[in-house]
Amino acid sequence: MTNENQQQSYFSAQYLAKLNQHIADIKTEVGVSFEFFPPSTPVMEETLWGSIERLKTLKPKFVSVTYGANSGTRDRTHEIIKDIKAKTGMVAAPHLTCIDASKEELRQIARDYWANDIRSIVALRGDIPEGESKPHMYSTDLVKLLKKEADFDISVAAYPEKHPEASSQQFDLDVLKAKFDAGANRAITQFFFDAETFLRFRDKCVKQGIDGDIVPGILPVSNYKTLVKFAGLTNVNVPDWMHKLYQGTDNDPMTRNLIGASVAMDMVKVLSQEGVKDFHFYTLNRSDLSYAICHSLGLRPE
Known part of the structure; x- marks a missing residue:
């Protein structure tokens, strides 16, 4: 066996050992958070609340609700965040974008949240409207604005494979x-499908002098075609092995779900054993896959 083959064999063995070791045996405190989006129909709203009630039992550090680029969706985000806080007592963090609001509007939104006991916010730039070349504010400006209003706990976005722009x-x-220098408390990454991609990115953040938490964003895949389309827009690499895994599952949602849960479970096992203690799940308003993955992390309802 050549030295190169021996090295590959060694790393393969190390990787398999990480997959086979049960995460519950590792004496670390694992924290999770979940992302939801505002429902647009009564049926979707029922699904959302069913998911919230189930995932609540895992005692997440916080849950977030996405934010659309128009006032209607924005208002729904405000309503749902307040409802989650009131009905469940969980820490609820609304997404807030600065691309479509003036500084005074953003200050008013921040004050309203603080007055309603909302202390956490996910601060984002947002998508640039069609026809405009440059935003009037960036996420760094938004973090500064929020910190001037009150001592919010602020999450921001990070991109292991580089932001498309x-x-x-x-x-x-x-x-x-x-x-982070402006006051962000943590960064939540765009989803990815290679644990090494995140680990290399984390190392680069350390070299950059970033000492805040970098939380991996985990997307359990249920609709592969939609994923491929979205990944193309967001500069996320979908590995060839994933394409092969999902071949022939177009009309088989149960198999797709099992594959999606398995891929995500393997990834969080490896990341957990590399010292990652917090995970953020993009739930797409469904609880089944995220709940199963959290179970594999050793999280149980009390």
């Missing part, structure tokens, strides 16, 4: 460092 990954890292 960024000129380079170094530029991306500079922007992330600026967001």
Whole structure:
């Protein structure tokens, strides 16, 4: 066996050992959070609340609700966040974008949240409206604005494979460092499908002097075609092995769900044993896959 083959065999063995070791045996405190989006129909609203009630039993650190680029969706986010806080007592963090609101509007929104005991916010730039070339504010500006209003706990976005609009990954890292310097408490990453991608990114953040938490965003895949389309828009690499796994499952949602849960479980096992203690799940308003993965992390309802 050549030295190269021996090295590959060694790393393969190390990887398998990480997969086979049960996470519950590792004496670390695992924290999770969940992302939801505002429902647009009564049926979707029922699904959302069913998911919230089930995932609540795992005692997440917080739950977040996404934010649309128009006032109607924005108002729904405000309503749902307040309802979650009132009905469940969980820490509820609304997404807030600065691309479609003035500074005074953002200040008013922040004050309203604080007055309603909402202390956590996910601060984002948002998508640039069609026809505009440059936003009037960036996420760093939003973090500064929020911190001036009150001592919010602020999460921001990070991109292990580079933001689609960024000129380079170094530029991306500079922007992330600026967001932490402005007062961000943690960064939640875009979803990814290679544990090494996140680990390399985490190392780069350390070299950049970023000492805040970098939380991996985990997307359990249920609709593969939609994923491929969305990944193309967000600069996320979908590995060839995933394409092969999902072949022939177009009309088989049960198999797709099992594959999605298995892929995500393997990834969180490896990340957990590399020292990652917090995970953020993009639930798409469904609880089944995220709940199963959390179970594999050793989380149980009391």
